[in-house]
Amino acid sequence: MTNEVKTFCRICEPACGLIAEVSEGVLGKVKPDRTHPITQGYACHKGLYAAHIHRDPDRLNYPQRRAADGSYTRLDWDTATSEIAGKLAAVKATYGANAIAGYLGNPGEYNALLSEAWYGFFNQLGTDRVFNVNTQDCGNKFAASEAVYGSVTIHPLPDFARTELLLVIGENPKVSQMSFASVPDPMATLKTIEARGGRVVFVNPRRIESAKTLGEWLPIKPDTDVYFLASLLCEIERRGGFDEAVLAAHGKQAGALRGFIKRYPAARTAPVTGISTATVEALAQAWCDANGASVHVSTGVNMGRQGTLAYWLVQMLSFATGNLDKPGGNVLSVGFYTRRARAGRGAAPEFAPTPYGDLRKPRLPIFPWPGNLLTDFMADVDIPIRALIVCAGNPVLAMGGEARLRESLPRLELLVVIDLYRNATGEYAHYLLPATDQFEREDINALSTGLQAHPNLQYTPAVVPPRYERRHEREILQALGAALGLVTMPNEDPWGKVRHMLKSRGADFDELKRRGALDFGGHTFGKFYAEQLQTEDGKVDCCPAHFTRAFAALEEQFARLESAGADCLKLINLRTPRMMNSWLANVPELKTKTHASNPLHMNPEDAQRRNVQDGQRVRVQNEFGEIEASVKLDQDLMTGVVAMSHGWGQQQTSGMRIAQQSPGVNCNRLLPVGPGSFDPLSGQAHMTGIEVAINGA
Numbered sequence: 062m063t064n065e066v067k068t069f070c071r072i073c074e075p076a077c078g079l080i081a082e083v084s085e086g087v088l089g090k091v092k093p094d095r096t097h098p099i100t101q102g103y104a105c106h107k108g109l110y111a112a113h114i115h116r117d118p119d120r121l122n123y124p125q126r127r128a129a130d131g132s133y134t135r136l137d138w139d140t141a142t143s144e145i146a147g148k149l150a151a152v153k154a155t156y157g158a159n160a161i162a163g164y165l166g167n168p169g170e171y172n173a174l175l176s177e178a179w180y181g182f183f184n185q186l187g188t189d190r191v192f193n194v195n196t197q198d199c200g201n202k203f204a205a206s207e208a209v210y211g212s213v214t215i216h217p218l219p220d221f222a223r224t225e226l227l228l229v230i231g232e233n234p235k236v237s238q239m240s241f242a243s244v245p246d247p248m249a250t251l252k253t254i255e256a257r258g259g260r261v262v263f264v265n266p267r268r269i270e271s272a273k274t275l276g277e278w279l280p281i282k283p284d285t286d287v288y289f290l291a292s293l294l295c296e297i298e299r300r301g302g303f304d305e306a307v308l309a310a311h312g313k314q315a316g317a318l319r320g321f322i323k324r325y326p327a328a329r330t331a332p333v334t335g336i337s338t339a340t341v342e343a344l345a346q347a348w349c350d351a352n353g354a355s356v357h358v359s360t361g362v363n364m365g366r367q368g369t370l371a372y373w374l375v376q377m378l379s380f381a382t383g384n385l386d387k388p389g390g391n392v393l394s395v396g397f398y399t400r401r402a403r404a405g406r407g408a409a410p411e412f413a414p415t416p417y418g419d420l421r422k423p424r425l426p427i428f429p430w431p432g433n434l435l436t437d438f439m440a441d442v443d444i445p446i447r448a449l450i451v452c453a454g455n456p457v458l459a460m461g462g463e464a465r466l467r468e469s470l471p472r473l474e475l476l477v478v479i480d481l482y483r484n485a486t487g488e489y490a491h492y493l494l495p496a497t498d499q500f501e502r503e504d505i506n507a508l509s510t511g512l513q514a515h516p517n518l519q520y521t522p523a524v525v526p527p528r529y530e531r532r533h534e535r536e537i538l539q540a541l542g543a544a545l546g547l548v549t550m551p552n553e554d555p556w557g558k559v560r561h562m563l564k565s566r567g568a569d570f571d572e573l574k575r576r577g578a579l580d581f582g583g584h585t586f587g588k589f590y591a592e593q594l595q596t597e598d599g600k601v602d603c604c605p606a607h608f609t610r611a612f613a614a615l616e617e618q619f620a621r622l623e624s625a626g627a628d629c630l631k632l633i634n635l636r637t638p639r640m641m642n643s644w645l646a647n648v649p650e651l652k653t654k655t656h657a658s659n660p661l662h663m664n665p666e667d668a669q670r671r672n673v674q675d676g677q678r679v680r681v682q683n684e685f686g687e688i689e690a691s692v693k694l695d696q697d698l699m700t701g702v703v704a705m706s707h708g709w710g711q712q713q714t715s716g717m718r719i720a721q722q723s724p725g726v727n728c729n730r731l732l733p734v735g736p737g738s739f740d741p742l743s744g745q746a747h748m749t750g751i752e753v754a755i756n757g758a
């Protein structure tokens with residue numbers, strides 16, 4: 062008999078409701094849940110292909126240990142656990158706790174029971190060298206929100222239902238489904254803005270798929286958003302578009318903000334951003350005229366050199382113009398629990414001198430050490446990392462420094478990889494531990510709390526029992542902790558914390574379990590300053606004092622951009638519907654002929670100037686690395702900009718045979734790495750607008 066089990070997808074942010082067909086404990090087809098109260102039948106092909114990952118013959122199914130010749134032998138869990146624990150204990154005893162490190166990747170964020178176990182484990186081991194994907198993704202957003210609003214969790218999102226003008230900067234909703242805004246079917250949502258007569262403006266170096274479907278495209282040169290935002294604010298202020306009453310009642314340091322933006326009038330920034338004075342003026346006027354203007358930014362802004370300052374100015378665009386907490390502007394989405402106001406969580410971060418420059422002191426889990434220092438820490442003179450546990454991540458391909466990582470990983474005394482696959486990083490593992498996938502574990506969509514257009518909480522049971530000997534990471538870490546004599550997580554009620562948090566909303570976890578989803582209704586306006594803002598003094602900080610440590614670099618960078626030659630090419634990223642960072646790479650249906658590699662996209666004018674033809678192999682180089690790629694002429698890119706998809710370069714990934722057959726090229730070899738390659742305020746890696754040169758191959 063076939064049963065239908067309601068579940069939801071945990072690949073990206075919308076958490077689409079799915080129906081899984083199960084017969085005799087075996088997963089069959091997965092389809093969209095048309096009766097789902099929140100996502101109403103929306104799901105993309107990635108979610109539907111997740112069933113393939115569940116059944117993939119290349120999946121890790123048993124713990125394995127590598128032999129000297131590189132082959133892997135199956136172990137039982139008890140042996141694997143005690144051997145790994147023994148090695149961790151030896152490393153700690155010989156070199157100290159900080160010789161043990163962890164790296165938690167992106168899918169770890171979509172696994173509600175994992176993070177408590179993960180950070181608890183390393184905390185009890187006594188190491189602070191726990192890296193995570195935040196410094197490749199969105200660290201700037203946390204750093205800016207903490208400073209401006211007093212909490213890393215405050216990210217007001219556009220009031221899609223009412224906004225008259227929406228700026229979407231560095232984000233491609235049609236392909237990536239939005240990030241830091243959980244919206245089922247984001248394109249349909251954006252269409253309603255246009256249908257009401259509102260405007261959607263995509264600020265992007267590429268005429269993205271989203272901008273071809275709706276709205277307007279405003280081209281911007283890569284890695285210059287911070288200057289554009291300063292100019293837009295400067296022009297709005299000049300027009301009297303600041304809401305002086307709101308600033309006086311709820312802001313502080315407004316004078317310092319005004320002083321900052323005045324340094325970047327549109328006439329000064331236009332040559333650097335590529336956005337003319339007239340365009341900035343018109344947009345400023347439109348912002349002032351709109352009854353409800355809103356803004357949303359994503360990885361294209363995060364990955365610039367000054368992502369924290371850019372996200373600060375985004376908040377100011379909203380706050381200083383009176384559009385924060387106003388219908389049609391940006392609004393804080395309240396999730397399944399409410400916080401006490403004025404908690405003063407945003408105490409100024411500490412910076413300390415290190416051999417790698419002045420660094421923000423880590424505060425886990427939100428502010429880890431910069432991922433771009435991982436290999437430096439492996440070679441640290443005082444306490445080099447000797448043991449590393451990588452869980453749900455793939456640092457070899459997902460970040461800069463592939464060559465350095467491939468050199469450093471084999472030197473470790475212990476590398477443990479907990480994953481669905483033997484991924485590119487797993488190829489170096491001494492131990493491979495098989496994790497459960499999303500159909501094999503109980504979960505809630507905690508990640509999107511506070512970021513949902515329609516506040517809700519979802520629950521899914523494990524749809525099927527784990528196949529083979531796959532285990533939930535929480536169990537893996539608990540067993541390892543026990544073997545090390547650590548005080549492990551209480552096993553009794555893993556949902557105890559959520560149960561407690563739900564009470565603040567007058568809701569009940571058992572009810573959630575019964576119903577599958579709780580709908581918390583729409584947004585409430587008018588409570589932000591009194592009840593939600595977290596700064597101790599109850600004011601929005603319009604110019605956080607420690608931000609000034611980034612101002613000099615901002616000016617230096619501006620001068621470099623001003624004097625850059627006309628021939629300079631900048632590399633940006635190009636997500637496609639066929640990949641999820643470096644995974645989904647083993648799904649054959651996603652590797653059809655036209656998607657078997659990741660070409661270098663280039664504007665035809667740039668190609669012609671270099672005498673490069675469509676399909677030609679070229680060498681792409683800079684001071685960090687060199688790759689060979691095929692050129693794909695692309696009218697949709699601004700001149701001076703080239704684009705490639707990341708997550709490719711699977712030549713050596715023998716554990717993922719489909720991925721290895723269509724390996725593509727790892728463009729992240731061209732990313733900066735090491736000291737100076739990240740935003741000092743947040744640790745966020747610099748990953749867009751990377752200068753490259755092209756030569757015939």
Ligand SMILES: Nc1nc2c(c(=O)[nH]1)N[C@H]1C(S)=C(S)[C@@H](COP(=O)(O)OP(=O)(O)OC[C@H]3O[C@@H](n4cnc5c(=O)[nH]c(N)nc54)[C@H](O)[C@@H]3O)O[C@H]1N2
Binds near residue numbers: 286633634635639
């Ligand atoms: N299909 C698919 N979906 C995904 C993912 C995936 O890999 N594949 N990844 C998921 C993850 S982990 C995340 S974080 C989200 C990310 O979601 P998004 O942030 O929407 O990701 P992208 O589609 O890469 O969009 C970034 C955009 O920034 C533009 N850009 C590049 N540099 C600059 C710049 O300097 N300034 C400006 N203004 N724009 C710039 C690029 O052209 C690109 O259109 O997507 C999630 N969804």
Ligand SMILES: Nc1nc2c(c(=O)[nH]1)N[C@H]1C(S)=C(S)[C@@H](COP(=O)(O)OP(=O)(O)OC[C@H]3O[C@@H](n4cnc5c(=O)[nH]c(N)nc54)[C@H](O)[C@@H]3O)O[C@H]1N2
Binds near residue numbers: 168169198480484728
């Ligand atoms: N050039 C460039 N580089 C980028 C980006 C970019 O835009 N441009 N985007 C960056 C962003 S936003 C991100 S989030 C990072 C991602 O960086 P990472 O998270 O380090 O890398 P992923 O490729 O997402 O690898 C995720 C791994 O988790 C495994 N996995 C999937 N589900 C589970 C699970 O339930 N449990 C376990 N244990 N493992 C699981 C997958 O098999 C895969 O091996 O990449 C970053 N890299």
Ligand code: SF4
Binds near residue numbers: 070238
């Ligand atoms: S949009 Fe994201 S959450 Fe929804 S089905 Fe696709 S991958 Fe899953």
Ligand SMILES: [Mo]
Binds near residue numbers: 167198
């Ligand atoms: Mo991400």
